[in-house]
Amino acid sequence: MDFLNWLDDDMSLKILMCLDDPSDLVRVSCVSRSWRHYVIANGLCKQLCLRMFPQLSRVHCVVELNKQGAKEHAEVGSSYYMEWQALEREHRVYAYFAKASMSSVIEDCIEETIGASSTDNYPEESIVNTLDPRDRVPGRALYWSSKGQSNPGVPETLTYKLFSQICDITEIIIQPFQAFFQMGLPIYSAKSVRFKMGHPKASSVASGEEEFVWTYISPEFAMVQENRLQKFTLPEPVLCIGGILQIELLGRIQRQEMDGLFYICVSYVQVKGRLLLPAFSAEILEPSGKFVLKKDQLATCHPLAILSENESDAISNDVQRRLRDFQQIVNMLQENAMEIGDVWDEEEDEVDEFEDYVL
Structure with missing residues (x-):
């Protein structure tokens, strides 16, 4: 059962906002397309960052920069498409920011x-x-x-x-x-x-x-x-x-x-x-006191990219172990199927011999 489809939005948000690790939120967004849409549409990574650092409430907007320092421009499209692109960009930047603030060395x-x-x-x-x-x-x-x-x-x-x-x-x-x-x-x-x-x-x-x-x-x-x-x-x-x-x-x-x-x-x-250098920088907007949060050199667009190497290796090893276990189950089922087939063939031979004897 997908609890997001059965609970109201307030209760679903209350459950997911109990997650205080950005890696967990990214894993949630990888469960299905509907869960990914829910995480991004509700800005859960941004809300996590705001709980960690109230100073981020002064962010005017977030910007991703390419390797040359130029802004990544979104493609032209409908207003809904542009709004969704902005939400996805915020999701990526805040997810990276939360992970970097937790994993960097003091x-x-x-x-x-x-x-x-x-x-x-x-x-x-x-x-x-x-x-x-x-x-x-x-x-x-x-x-x-x-x-x-x-x-x-x-x-x-x-x-x-x-x-x-x-x-x-x-x-x-x-x-x-x-x-x-x-x-x-x-x-x-x-x-x-x-x-x-x-x-x-x-x-x-x-x-x-x-x-x-x-x-x-x-x-x-x-x-x-x-x-x-x-x-x-x-x-x-x-x-x-x-x-x-x-x-x-x-x-x-x-x-x-x-x-x-x-x-x-x-x-x-x-x-x-x-x-948080060189990944992040800030451009102060005077006189409002707000600032632009800039993320430089986005390494990869893969949703698990913000996981540490150890976590990624652990996930990879776990997947490989599960595949090996699955393969073993398949082999066992195939062996059992062959044994059942052999027994069935022996029974068919005995029936044929009995029929020949009767005839």
Whole structure:
């Protein structure tokens, strides 16, 4: 029984939306033509992506690019045909996107530094030092230091560019700096941290105006005054669209003895997540803040293409095993048929002999 034909649409959708793996949705779409039509027409892969990453609600449209970077144009046809082509394109792009976000390796996403809100001694105490996991090299220490402030409530920011326009960020790692060359070995940590993600503004802006658009602002996390790597895990993975991440360092704890001012110092920063480059990119549409989600170099149009190699091999092996089992059943049936035929022939011979005897 095909439950899609017996249940109302709401109940069928509720059942299929329990699937949280894009591979399962693709397998569902391979069951039959009617199931494939149902999955695509209801945009189940898109809805799965929206549940995983609410930031995708800002997608204006999706585009597939060929190997030369040009858009794949749909053929001319009726309005229904064009609408169906758009739904199929969304199904492919979102299915690939969901699978890539789940199967990619988590790694460091920082490409380069953009700048700090202040720097005490430039370039010796530059933000660039925060990309090196060492806190010292021969002859000097490696860390970023803010300017001193008499007010411990003055915040600081560190801004970084990520490797990809679209990154799935899971956690940020920060290590406060311990001044091993000062009396008492003070640790210049912040009281708490907060993270912003977004993209640069499309055009140059007037001085004093914020040059980035922030599409995500995290909760505030408490930082401890300890010289160690401190991991700040986001409540849920966040899609950074635009490739810019800013760390807000809120509140100062340590006062420097020689001048009586409060400082914040950081020795190392790492942003952990999944890079969706080069498969996906984004084109920001100003001033709406929406963006075009682009999928480059579609590898294959086969519906099982988004499965990993291990999953594909497993399916292939399973099919081959089932074919071998089926062949064995066929052979057994053929052998039984031959044995039955032999018995039948022997019975026919006995009947013929009996008839000859009677006659």
